[in-house]
Amino acid sequence: MQRWFARTPSADSKARAELRIGIPKALGLWSTHQFWVGFFTALGIEPRRIVFSSDTSEEQARQYGKGRVTVDCCYPVKCISGHYGELLVREKHRKIDVLFSPMIYSLPSFLKGHALDTLACPRVMAAPENIKAGFLREKDAFAEHGVRYAAPFVSLGDPKLVPKQLHEGLQGVIPALTLAETRNAAREGYAALEAFNARAARRSREVLARCAREDRPCLMVLARPYHMDPGIGHEIEMDLQAHGYPVLWAQHFPTDPDLLEWMFGDDIRRGFIRSPHDISDVWPSSYSANTNEILWGAKAAARMPWIACVIRLASYECGMDQPSYTPVQQIVERSGTLFFSFQDLDSTKPAASMKIRVETIAYYLQKHWRDIIERKKAASAPGCPLRKIAPPAGPAGGPGFRA
Numbered sequence: 001m002q003r004w005f006a007r008t009p010s011a012d013s014k015a016r017a018e019l020r021i022g023i024p025k026a027l028g029l030w031s032t033h034q035f036w037v038g039f040f041t042a043l044g045i046e047p048r049r050i051v052f053s054s055d056t057s058e059e060q061a062r063q064y065g066k067g068r069v070t071v072d073c074c075y076p077v078k079c080i081s082g083h084y085g086e087l088l089v090r091e092k093h094r095k096i097d098v099l100f101s102p103m104i105y106s107l108p109s110f111l112k113g114h115a116l117d118t119l120a121c122p123r124v125m126a127a128p129e130n131i132k133a134g135f136l137r138e139k140d141a142f143a144e145h146g147v148r149y150a151a152p153f154v155s156l157g158d159p160k161l162v163p164k165q166l167h168e169g170l171q172g173v174i175p176a177l178t179l180a181e182t183r184n185a186a187r188e189g190y191a192a193l194e195a196f197n198a199r200a201a202r203r204s205r206e207v208l209a210r211c212a213r214e215d216r217p218c219l220m221v222l223a224r225p226y227h228m229d230p231g232i233g234h235e236i237e238m239d240l241q242a243h244g245y246p247v248l249w250a251q252h253f254p255t256d257p258d259l260l261e262w263m264f265g266d267d268i269r270r271g272f273i274r275s276p277h278d279i280s281d282v283w284p285s286s287y288s289a290n291t292n293e294i295l296w297g298a299k300a301a302a303r304m305p306w307i308a309c310v311i312r313l314a315s316y317e318c319g320m321d322q323p324s325y326t327p328v329q330q331i332v333e334r335s336g337t338l339f340f341s342f343q344d345l346d347s348t349k350p351a352a353s354m355k356i357r358v359e360t361i362a363y364y365l366q367k368h369w370r371d372i373i374e375r376k377k378a379a380s381a382p383g384c385p386l387r388k389i390a391p392p393a394g395p396a397g398g399p400g401f402r403a
């Protein structure tokens with residue numbers, strides 16, 4: 001009797017459950033991956049069947065991207081050929097059915113509503129089309145591997161537009177996809193991304209609170225999210241962390257109201273800015289999501305006494321980053337914070353020179369962090385909320401202090 005009324009999964013939902021989706025872990029994916037996991041999971045794709053390519057590496061480019069590279073001056077864009085190639089040649093039992101590489105036009109950002117816009121770099125947005133060309137040059141490599149290519153245009157910074165864009169862009173890719181369920185899946189995607197970002201910000205606050213309680217230094221990285229990729233950012237911040245300095249990324253800086261009031265309240269009352277997220281005082285042309293966050297991060301680092309040093313990372317000849325080099329450096333250095341910049345990262349990793357620069361930074365930090373913290377504390381408002389927080393249960397992250 002029970003069996004008579006039991007629901008059997010429809011052919012469409014079974015087909016969906018069996019799909020394996022490959023996503024190149026590059027560019028905009030570094031700040032939106034949780035959206036895509038939440039989105040596809042809500043559509044009935046098992047999380048274990050949503051696979052990301054590995055971190056960027058020279059081996060990946062050599063092995064999977066050879067002969068596929070298209071003309072682009074940006075190294076982070078060129079590298080995607082290796083990611084595509086790696087996803088296409090997975091073994092039979094792990095083979096993907098869909099290579100999903102969204103053309104992300106705008107990005108979710110904690111500065112949304114405070115800046116003029118939150119657009120992705122145009123080269124980042126166009127990269128999937130650009131890279132695809134290298135896989136169609138002689139013959140269709142996607143068809144050859146039985147893989148469907150999907151690169152929907154999507155304005156992730158504008159949630160109202162997303163369901164329609166993804167519904168249209170995934171027709172024929174996700175069986176029997178309706179607009180209503182795409183809308184629901186997008187909602188789930190944003191919820192997953194927000195939860196992830198909130199966890200990361202909480203973790204950053206724990207690190208800052210520990211530094212504040214113990215009067216110890218930490219570092220801030222100002223870079224685009226894809227510089228977290230070891231093959232793009234060359235793990236410079238990891239090498240510094242190995243010297244005992246906790247590392248924070250601007251994108252995950254805590255934005256709790258008590259902290260922001262302490263850091264920016266005076267500037268608001270004096271009329272310099274309208275809100276703690278306002279960057280119009282230092283960056284009037286605030287259209288790019290990643291650039292805006294870098295500028296805001298510079299302001300935050302300047303006001304946080306325990307951030308004794310800022311590391312700026314940028315890829316070789318990055319046209320988006322170049323105009324921001326001077327303002328970022330000035331904001332940081334005027335606060336008395338150490339500033340080091342790696343502005344020319346590309347495929348070559350001159351390990352020895354990187355090591356020397358990291359050793360130099362560690363030397364300067366060791367020598368100056370106490371004075372920097374004391375000077376910055378003297379210049380900040382009284383009543384830092386970080387000192388009122390109870391110690392977190394676990395370690396604050398990263399290796400113990402050795403500085």
Ligand code: SF4
Pocket residue numbers: 074075076077121122123124224315317318319320321
């Ligand atoms: S942000 Fe810079 S490095 Fe990245 S794709 Fe755009 S121009 Fe190239």
